[in-house]
Amino acid sequence: MYYKLSRLLLTPTSARPSTTVEVFIANPQIDQEALLGKLFFLTEIESTKPAALKLVQFFSAALPQAYYQSEKLSLREKMGTLNIAELFETALTKLNAECETFCKKEKIKLTPKTINIVCGVVYKNKLAFSGNGSLKALLVYAETKAANDELSAKKIYKITPLEVASPDEKKGGAQKLFTNVSEGTIPPEGYVIFTNEILPEYVTNKHLSKIITTLPPTSAVEQIKNQLHKINSYVTFAALIIKNSTTPHVQRAIPKLNVNVTAQNSLEQMQEIEIETERHLASSGVVRTRRLWLFIKNAFHKLPLAPQENLRMAIRDKIFFTKKSHRRFLTHIAAAAKNIFDIFAGLAVYSWRFLSHPRQSGAAFAAAARSLHRRAQQMFLKTLHWFVRLSSRHKALLGIFVIFSVLFVYNVYALVYSKTQTAAQKNYQELTQTIRQKQNQIEASLLYHNETGARDLLNETQALVNELANYPAADQKLIAELQQTNGQQLEKISHVVAAAVHELTQLTRLNAHAQPQAIVAQANTILIADAPNHALYRLQNSNAAAGVFSDNAPTIAFGTGLDPDTALFLSANGGILVSDAATFAAVDTPFAAHDSDITNVTSYNGRLYVLSATENNIFRFAANYQSKTAWLKEDLNINDAVDFAIDGYVYLLKKDGGVTRFLSGYTNAFRLADIAPPLSAPTTLRLSGDSETGFVYILEPSQKRIAVFDKKGAFILQYKINLTENIASFAVLEKEKKIILLVGASLYEFDASNLE
Template sequence: MDYFEAKISQQVSEKPGRPKAFIRTFAAKPNPETAKNLGKIFGLIEIASDNPKIPKLIDLTINEIKDNYYGQIAPDKNFGRVFDLNDRFEGALKKANLLIASFLTSEKIALDLEKINIFTALVCGQELHFTVLGKISAILYYRLGPDNYRIINILDNAAAPPAPERLKLFSQIISGKIRPRDVFFACTGNILNHLSLEKIKNLLAQYPANESLAELKKILAEAAGEDYFGALLLEIKKSGNLERVLAGQAPSQTERFNYRQAANQDSIHELIKTERETARLLTPSILPEFKKIFGFLFTAGLSGLAKIKSQAAGRIFRQKNAIWPKIYPPDGPAQKIFLPQLTPAPKFSLPQIAAPKFSGLKINFSIFNKIKNGLIFTANLSGALIKKISGKISGRPFWQKIIFLFKLAAGRLLFKYRQLPKSSQKLLIAVIVLSVLFAQSLGWLGLKNYREKKIEDINQALFAAESQKNNAESSLIYRDENQARQLLIDAKNSLTGLKPALKSQQEKLAALNQGLEEQLQKLRHLAEFGPPARIANFQNLDSQAKIANLAVASGHVLYTQNHNNQTVYQADLETRAISAIDSPAANSGKFILGAATAGNQIIFFSEAMSAFLFDSSAETLKPIAVNISGGNKIIGLTFFKTWLYLLDASNGQIYRYTKTDEGFGSASNWLKDKEPGLAQAKSLAVDGSVYILFGDGRILKFENGKNVEFKLDVIDPPFIAPTRIKTDEASKYLYVLDPPARRLAVFDKNGRLVSQYISENFDDLKDFLVFENEKEIYFLNGSSILGVPGKHIK
């Protein structure tokens, strides 16, 4: 089990002479076992007074807290550990309260309780519990990356404590978790009068903890004058297994083996023993067995090869010189017929190996001669066999050749086996059996190692995912939803594709996936609403209607177009009445973009980049002049105040037009510099700033023609192919439509995720309209208009 060790750094600055205040820091130093079970007590006490008895009060308070906390009975390791620690800590603080009140009374010290500032804390593992009295600052520097911290003022998020009373100084305990590499900083309130939290963060990024406090002291010595101050830094680090810490890092079995002493033995037997012991320690199961089996096989193979060679050579000699029996033809005397001499197979000779000469050393090369003779015999036999076989299989089909060769080889081997003496047959069988057993042993060993490695890899993956889940819970404590969401998504992705074989791992994987999904579900901020209301269906006007991918509102009337007949359709969202407005003289073409302008007017752009002005009051449509170059690819259109904004993806520019009585004047380049990446842009929205949406879900923000930093929160599930972004000057939100995900995502203008509207009925999303005053959202879905309540609007 991992053991987290708390590292506490302290710094106090006091001026010589008669003090204005007394300041002490303290940190308990329990043994590792006690620190694991009960944690460490530490704190900071500042009392503004010149009474010489105050140091005695401070020392008594510190000792009282330590003694009462560590002096109680050790907690039950198997039950309610966190609850027990809270009880212990609270009990110790209560007794410290009584001690302070008793001391002030017995010593007749009149002390203003508002001048007592005390910070007392307990850290155990990753758990942190602390209480604050008076003007003490408690800051968490939450690590986001190398040399990068997020500053969290914990006391800003906690409820304000009640006014201190003589018998109830410590009245509120704050609890949370701290991660490795986070830094917890507590200090007297006057430090922040001279240094900003950002400056302290820079010191932590630049120096280790103790050096950071030393640098802090130097800076305050120059800036703070006669002020007194105290500060504490807390870090925790993973120190491995507690048992090894307690054992003082006892050496392993391999480390205890004394190689130097073994190597210095005079006897060669001791050296061999050392080698064997080393091999046993490094590979305890396979190396000695491999050596024994290999040695046996090698010796048996040489012996068998020599016997086979001797017997085979004898038979060839006898065949060459044998006299055939007499043959008596029917008409002649008996005569002897001799077997003609066989043409010997081509012989191969190996070059002679010259033995190296070493003075004082005799080497027996009989083994080399045996190997040479065996190779010569094998080469002669193989040459004759190949020549004989090639004559028999020439001209046959390929598969018949394979079958013939197999039968021939099997028959040849069986024949050779039967010609061997019984002892050689037994030896050969033993060699084959041992070879099979050895191969099988290696195979099973490899399979076992593979399975064990797979089990260990899955355990590591489960442990890593569990750690990410715990870190996400810690992030939520400090209200960092984006970090928590990213950690949970990473943990879930790391478990994808895992196929554990063990039942325990399968159960662990299922439980972990369920826990991750439950936490992600809370962080998705899904709006809860019933089935969307169907407001209108334009197919009631034309059953073959092909509705354009745009919806523009003038008042509470939605306007779009039927591409089949180029007719403008309108739907009153209050009365749910629908109608068609035909303007054949306009010859409009198919509309692809539209935006509402001032005075009940809507400007549309067709596929041919022709502009048309629609008057919703008079229900008329007419062409209007907008100067657009021929090579422009306009993919975004919006209207803000008296300006028309067009997004040109091909030239990486945003054009701004001023409205005139005849139309719109000449264009001006709104972006200071061209943005080549706009080729993948999908939509734009303007509220004074300009937001550009891309197909991968990115959003760029521009102010005064220049790109400014802007980043959206991580969203789950991720964007697939968003198509629309909308906002206006009066809205606090950015709306992003993602049709493949059947979703409308809502962010605030700082990029934080606010809500998601998802429904299975959103199967053909084209566009949407939001009426924040009425808290209503309308979706153009296929040929229908669907309505849902705006749950996120407050």
Template sequence: MALLIKAASYRPESPSEKIHGMSQLIPLQGRNGFVFLLAQTKKENGDSELLLQTLSDHVHRLAESFGKDANAQHRFEQFLGALNETLAKHVREGHWQVPIEEFDAIVGIATGSQMYLSGCGELTSLFLHRKPSQRYQVYNLFRSIQTEQSLPTWEKAFAVVLDGDLHEGDVFCVTEKDLQREIQPEDLNHILAKLPPVSAVDKIRQYFPLKDALQLIVLKADLRADIQATSDELTHRSNLSVAQLTETEEETELLLEDQRPNFVALVGKVVALLVGLVRKEQPTSHLSVGTQAPQDRWKRLAKKGLTLTWKYTKRLGKTSLLHGKKLSSARGRDELVAHLKGTRGRLTHRFKKLFGRIDEVPRSTKYLVGGLVIALIVFSIGVSTLSKSKTRSAEQESYVARVEQIEDMIERAAGAIIYKDEDQARSLYGNARTLVENLPTDTEERTATAAEYLADIQVALDEISHLVTIPNPPLLGDLAELNESLKGNALIRTNDTLYAVGSDGGLYELLQSEKRFTVSVNGTGLSVVAAAAEDGAMYLLSNDGGSQVYTAGTETFDEVLTTNESLVDLVAYANRLYLLRPSTDDQEGQVLRSGRTGSTFGEPTDWISQRTADFSTAVSLAIDGTVFVLNKNGVITRFSSGSEVGWDAGTVDPPLTAATHIYTDGESAYVYVLEPDTKRIVVFEKETGDFVVQYRSESFSDLTGIVVDEADYSLYLLAGSKLYSIAASHIET
């Protein structure tokens, strides 16, 4: 486990930003950490420049001489001692006349999991420590320095040393500005805690006028368990891409391939040496072979190999034919047996002769050959082990670089969210997810790391998409308890009672306290496509040969309107029925209105007088005094007094492509859209059209109806045979 220290500093970028000081942030070579300095004087003159240059020289020498194995505390104390002595000497020799009261500075070192610092004067030095509860406790370190330090003098300007351990999430910020006065504490803490150092510096700079000089240093400690802690936060990797990463990976493989030992050449040379020793060849013969050009030697060997192969193939063929003929007779078989016995005898004799020649080899030569064989085996194992070690090391370095690139993208995406640039954040998170999916997962640790990154990215994308996932929404009732094949076609509410229109054309009342449905009107066989309610009356739209509207009686449905129009939705409003007719090849789309005449409704008439919107895929409408018409592709058009008015729905991610139902009323501040294919409900702010939130659940299969009670912060959803209730978390209490 290692802390990854990241840091960034702001320095004046234009001549108008005049400061009387300097800031230094120097990375430690070979170590994860930084040396930092921020100093200022009240006046700018030759004396102050010499003072600041002295500080800068000492800080750079500390960073350059800080070895890989150096003890941070010991080196920092040595540094302070030398710095105090130099400052005192300059003052005693009259090199500058800067009053100590006009000098403010802080100098420190952060490395590994520790930080040491010292200061003089008064600066803003904030340390945010993240507690186990994930809350931050804020300390002003300069107050601690001032409390412990007596009146400062040039004899020991940096008299107090503060030290402490760093933990994951800790943030250190130092500047000459009073940040806690200029920036609201909650905003400042959020910027420092949530943003990476580079983004935090940029964000804080925006709180000050462009001509107002600013010096600022921010350090942050992060924790990565699977990589070596390094820090290159000061350089963005925005120019990296998946394509470049793939090219780098291929180049690494080629380099590793070049480094693998050529065992064929090695074995060839060793065999040549051994043969020469056995045959007692002269060394010059061995050297002459070794000095041949590799290409010519391989050609000669290949030629000899082909020649011998052809020679022995022909001999084997002739011998096979000869023995095949002999096997056809008893005499031939006897001759073949005798021949095989003779061959075995000759082979035995030759092996004995060979071993005899080996026995004649001097014992020292035998030991030498045996030693060479053992040395060859040991050498081969060593080279193989070294090659594998180099391969693993290079692969690990490549893995670390890829992980760092992913973390950089995630941090920049988090910064984009703070700046309200959701498109940029979405793009960065998408690239980061692609990189994570290409990470190797050959160990359990790497698999867990990739899974953790993917989970974090998905949570962030859900946040950008304003997605609220509901794993187990409360179930209020199930029509399948009455009939296994029964589904819900529509949902309405009247007199604080919920009713579901069944797929059998029946009407079912929800007994909410008992969490079950009861039959209100038995199944009629009607093909109900929509339902509406007003002032205790319930209306059903059926498409059985044209369109019919029924009102629910005590135990039956009574027809109150019939038309040849092809209608898809209806709403009851102000004692009238509004019906939606999509555009077809034969007629234009329209919202029809029918007024009550006694116990029935009159012939529907066109309500829209002017529109430009496409109604070819219109699927639903809702009324709150104005009329909202929903198209299947999620486009919503608003009408007032029969005319189209401007209303644009905010961007939804992912976009709506198969919307089926829209809901709002005169008391609601929002517009709700159902999309069964994605099992979600999308919510828009009514007045502005801004996208607010989307609720999703795996339980929302086959959504067909929605009723909203914003006063009770509840959404009622009919999905298949089940009726669910979820909390409307988007409504402010």
């Protein structure tokens, strides 16, 4: 057998696959395989519709029939001029035509860009293949490194990518998948691997090469499956491994025999083996003790009075074993209890004596301390006297002992320190590799729209990056690169859109002390209320011309649009109605006892609604504003409410970023999806569209963003607004598909991409 084939197909277990994948290996008759080789294909169709499965089944049936039952086969077999590549090319040409006919008949609307396929045939050590799409192919071949003999030759495997599909294939016909054929020879003991695009992102080429060159193809596939099960369960992995089982021809040399074998030579070889074994088993450290000992030993033997070394034999002593006598368990317990009792009894007697005679006990302690001090002095003087009386030889030996003791301690310390540093460096490298791997998994999860899994992986990755930064020798450039990658992936998960903001006008040109607080959008104009200055400004939507609408409007702390042409501005003591035709109408009815009792106002169907967090309710006013009724019918705590809006449902925004939805005065099931980073200090809520298919907008000035959700609570995107000042309020212009920002004393606008 010239070759071995093995297939890998691992479907996700935690999510529904987003592609249709198949790895097919033909099973021809023995004579067909001996004459034409074995056919295979790997395909990944970017669709899970039944049409994709039909197309895979068509390939499985049509490709073997077009190749093994070719019209040119019988004639060329008789002439002895079989060319596998030409027969394979003829089969692909027929397959292209049959595929186009099949797609028209079954009404399959799949473009070649969505069909990733590679099919081929392996015959002996020859390989011919053709493909379309983004599948990968790798050639793994061995290079033998020259060594002293054949046994010590080491195989080094190299990896070379192969081109599956040419760039010109994108210009093919509507259903033309195969346009060229690549052919070549698989090197002896070489491998060809075909994979889908996602597999190399989880298993590196080097690691994949190590597995398949170490294990047989079937075992290698199982090993890869086990590793992929631990890494990811959301994507599909597919691969086909082809191994050339032939071995290269090796020029073998006959080793020379050592015929002069004697007992002395045998003993010398045993001695060399013993020395080599001792060298390998000896502990390694800063100080090479064996080398130092050999140096001293050789120097001593060179002295003239040194004794000659005689050969002697050592006889191992016999070791006789005797059975130990053991006490019973109760005897051990009794002895331990007796010891504990004696200790506590002694402590009790000593404590009693100390407390009964404190003066005598203190004097005894002082005498004992003086005696101990005196004995320590005497011992130091005796030691010093002993050292002085030592001979020069003994002093030298003592110095050598001290030096070697210090070297020994230093050697142990250096060895432990080296091992600690090596372990830390290894952990550092493994941690870096783990972070890279998780970042690749995040990209794959985003590719397959698994944002929940990507967010969990991103949190893990950020924790690992923080752990990596705590290493003393951490590469700050690497840390910055990893954090930058995390930031980019966070923006992808968070659907961050940079708002292209440009300025409309500056109200300080109209009033140097302008302090606008509220903004109301009408059909053709935008009204801005400046309560501290009792001023009302107007901006034309058509030409962005701004002007002072009124400079004597004392009750304009809050504002809302009653209809497209009428706006109402009010305070606790009253308000004014402003029409698009530049007319005013005063409203003398008080709306609350104090301005602090009004959190915000809005309107629906021409009726005014007032949110009062202090009074813990929402009030609905009559059309003439003379009376109001409590709208909420449930006993709820809304003291932390900051804003609200109505489109049939009432949406209530709270300080912590939560939104509660009401219908007919009662809470209605609603929950905003989680976003990154979470909402923590929102201030303004706006709505657009109808009550079922529109959008919810939440402004968070501290993060300089506007988060957008649909009316079911699903997160859509968040606009990142790069302005230095905090955003006071905003308005949504659905017709113009723009968002107007009130920033300080200026107005800005940007395009709302969610409305397009």
